[in-house]
Amino acid sequence: MPTAASLPVGDAPPGIVVKDLALRYGRQTIFENLNLEIRSGEFIALLGASGVGKSSLLKIIAGLATPSAGSVIGSDGKPLAGRIAYMGQQDLLYPWLNVRQNVTLGARLRGEKTDDAWADHLLEQVGLAGRDTLLPSALSGGMRQRAAIARTLYERRPIVLMDEPFSALDALTRAKVQDLAAELLTKCTALLITHDPLEACRLGRHLIVLAGHPATLGEPITLDGLPPRAPDNPQVLQSQGRLLRMLTELHQ
Structure with missing residues (x-):
């Protein structure tokens, strides 16, 4: 049965270096002189109000959008193209492909x-075992999102970028899939956008808030221990409260 060891091994995954990044739409500046370094193998959770520029930043890192200025490169000095698995806010499943075909789309x-064994393992872990032949139209919104998560993890890339990947899941399923993501991404460099402080504290090594106009990155909150952390972990509860205070004060 495939496990976390099925992810890339050997060389450490590249980190991400964002340098002097700017994004402007006409006279509107979303962010400017934005600098961020995610070290090899770290899991970063990025929070902030809707519209502040989180998704735009993620798309630029993924190579899906072009910045107005600045650069994004791997910590090894090489481009990130071909080394990223990206999951956007929408599931983007192809309606004419069944669940299995959507999950394995990149390889095909x-x-x-x-790798059917790896696909079977992921489908079982996200609660879609036995539904691999269904079309997306036969799935609920949460099931579609779980299929999209499986598709992202199937790629086994050293860098994983996720934009609110668990937002459509019920609380119990969300916790289970968070646990799965934490297990499978231990050998990856990961950046997660989330609006959920508890989710950020369960999964992230460093928690960073993007806020302001133009947006800037705040000082990171660092958590000890390996994810997934228990929801009642004292460090999780304390950090969750700190994040909530920060987000409330920034958007009053």
Whole structure:
């Protein structure tokens, strides 16, 4: 049965270096002179109000959007292209493909042999075992999002970028899939956008808030111990409260 060891091994995953990044739309500046370094193998949770620029930053790092200025590169000095698995806010499942075909889409587009054992493992872990032949139209919104999460994890890339990947899940399923993501991403460099302080504290090594106009990155909150952390972990509860205070004060 595939496990976390099925992810890339050997060389450490590259970190991410964001340098002097700017994004402008006409006269509106979303952010400017933005600098961020995510070290190899770290899991960063990014929080902030809707519209502040979190998703735009993630898309620029993923190579899906072009900044007005600045650069994004791997900590090894190489481009990040081809080394990223990205999951946006929407599931973006192809309606004419069944669940399995959607999960293994990347491999099939690259002309690679699909790893059915790995797909089966992921589908079981996200609660979609036995539903692999269903079309997206037969799935609930939460099930579609779980299929999209499985598709992202199937890629086994050293860098994983996720934009609110658990937002449509009920509380119990969310906790289970958070646990799965924490297990499978232990060998990856990961950046997660979330509006949920508890989620950030369960999964993130460093928690960072993006706020302001133009937006700037606050000082990170660092948590000890390996994720997933228990919801009643004293450090999680304390950090969750600190994050809530920060977010409330920033948006009063």
